[in-house]
Amino acid sequence: MPKSIAIIGITGNQGSSVASHYLSLNSAAIQSGDAPPYTIRGLTRNPASPAAIHLKSQSVEIVKADLDDASALISALKGANLIFSVTNYWEPFFRPDCRAKAKQLGLSPRKYAYDVEHAQGQNIADAAAATVDSLDDNGFIVSTLSHATQCSNGKYPELYHFDAKADIFPNYVKAKHPELAKKMSCLQTGYFMHSFRIAPASYFRRTGDKSFETCFTTHPDTKVPHLDPVGDVGKMVHAISQLPAGKSYMAAGDMMSWKEWMEVWGRVTGMESRYRQVSVEETVAHCGDEDFGKEIADMFSYSSWPGYDGVSEIEAKEGEQDAEKVVIYSKDLKKLGVDVKMTSWEEYVKKSDWSEVLNKEVVQP
Numbered sequence: 001m002p003k004s005i006a007i008i009g010i011t012g013n014q015g016s017s018v019a020s021h022y023l024s025l026n027s028a029a030i031q032s033g034d035a036p037p038y039t040i041r042g043l044t045r046n047p048a049s050p051a052a053i054h055l056k057s058q059s060v061e062i063v064k065a066d067l068d069d070a071s072a073l074i075s076a077l078k079g080a081n082l083i084f085s086v087t088n089y090w091e092p093f094f095r096p097d098c099r100a101k102a103k104q105l106g107l108s109p110r111k112y113a114y115d116v117e118h119a120q121g122q123n124i125a126d127a128a129a130a131t132v133d134s135l136d137d138n139g140f141i142v143s144t145l146s147h148a149t150q151c152s153n154g155k156y157p158e159l160y161h162f163d164a165k166a167d168i169f170p171n172y173v174k175a176k177h178p179e180l181a182k183k184m185s186c187l188q189t190g191y192f193m194h195s196f197r198i199a200p201a202s203y204f205r206r207t208g209d210k211s212f213e214t215c216f217t218t219h220p221d222t223k224v225p226h227l228d229p230v231g232d233v234g235k236m237v238h239a240i241s242q243l244p245a246g247k248s249y250m251a252a253g254d255m256m257s258w259k260e261w262m263e264v265w266g267r268v269t270g271m272e273s274r275y276r277q278v279s280v281e282e283t284v285a286h287c288g289d290e291d292f293g294k295e296i297a298d299m300f301s302y303s304s305w306p307g308y309d310g311v312s313e314i315e316a317k318e319g320e321q322d323a324e325k326v327v328i329y330s331k332d333l334k335k336l337g338v339d340v341k342m343t344s345w346e347e348y349v350k351k352s353d354w355s356e357v358l359n360k361e362v363v364q365p
């Protein structure tokens with residue numbers, strides 16, 4: 001009997017990566033003369049989108065479901081052996097109609113997007129709990145981030161796109177659905193290597209003909225995780241699914257400071273590059289959108305302390321870390337018996353088209 005995989009966010013970066021990985025496992029089985037081991041079901045709001053149609057042509061079952069619709073989710077996830085879940089803070093944060101709704105409700109765009117992502121996560125958790133018996137022992141793999149308010153002891157109470165995820169995965173699931181929690185693994189994801197497209201005013205600012213700088217509030221020497229989500233989330237999910245449930249992981253192809261990150265980019269592209277630590281105010285000024293600037297400035301500052309994964313270097317020293325907060329990184333999976341080849345930042349830079357960055361206008365440093 002093939003295993004049934006249900007993928008939320010299948011048309012996006014992380015979900016499409018999971019779909020590609022399991023499709024490749026099916027192809028490998030077919031080539032060896034075996035039956036495909038997985039049936040793949042993907043959820044989308046729009047089954048007529050080019051991405052959904054392409055997935056359907058690869059024999060993915062496409063199911064229409066909106067994360068705001070709790071009952072549609074229950075039937076879309078029913079009978080799954082493995083569920084991959086992801087929620088998207090940035091859509092309700094940026095969409096003009098959501099900005100208008102936030103204003104109408106008297107909420108900042110940051111808090112409004114928190115409320116939407118939190119409610120969607122809760123709907124996912126409730127629907128997964130309704131099919132807990134069909135899930136494999138480690139059958140609920142959720143994309144999440146660390147809890148900034150808790151991990152910083154209240155220093156960062158408004159890092160909404162972290163807390164909206166962690167308030168549900170794992171907190172709500174543990175509190176409300178203990179049987180589901182026993183089958184859950186939390187997958188934190190590092191800084192997406194393509195995020196220079198999401199925050200172009202902070203990443204790769206062109207300061208001269210051949211010179212570029214990246215400006216965040218993170219300390220220049222703090223190492224942070226970096227991830228190619230399209231290339232690698234699927235591999236991580238498959239690897240984790242083979243391990244016991246109940247742990248937290250960090251998907252990362254590299255762990256390096258922003259200074260090192262810019263050095264690699266400069267070396268590969270032949271450009272002059274530097275990293276400059278800036279203030280929250282300068283980040284906001286670069287972004288031109290106060291809410292976006294503050295949300296990302298909080299994230300970059302939180303990355304300096306306690307750390308992107310919520311665990312400070314002092315805590316991480318053996319014996320000083322709360323067992324609940326242990327995060328297993330991709331590079332350490334080998335010790336647990338599963339090996340995952342992740343994409344390094346250098347490999348990503350070499351395989352990517354940088355014309356979008358190299359064609360930028362020069363700005364004042």
Ligand SMILES: NC(=O)c1ccc[n+]([C@@H]2O[C@H](COP(=O)([O-])OP(=O)(O)OC[C@H]3O[C@@H](n4cnc5c(N)ncnc54)[C@H](OP(=O)(O)O)[C@@H]3O)[C@@H](O)[C@H]2O)c1
Pocket residue numbers: 008009010011012013014015043044045046049065066067068086087088089090091145161189190191192193195198229
């Ligand atoms: N950028 C970074 O560096 C970074 C790092 C770590 C974590 N993250 C997190 O990554 C998340 C985004 O993940 P991603 O990049 O994989 O997303 P993405 O590529 O933007 O795709 C979003 C996916 O979610 C689905 N979706 C969104 N709203 C939905 C709804 N109401 N009902 C059903 N499906 C819905 C979309 O499906 P349809 O449109 O087909 O319905 C799409 O498949 C964000 O929450 C962000 O905080 C980002």
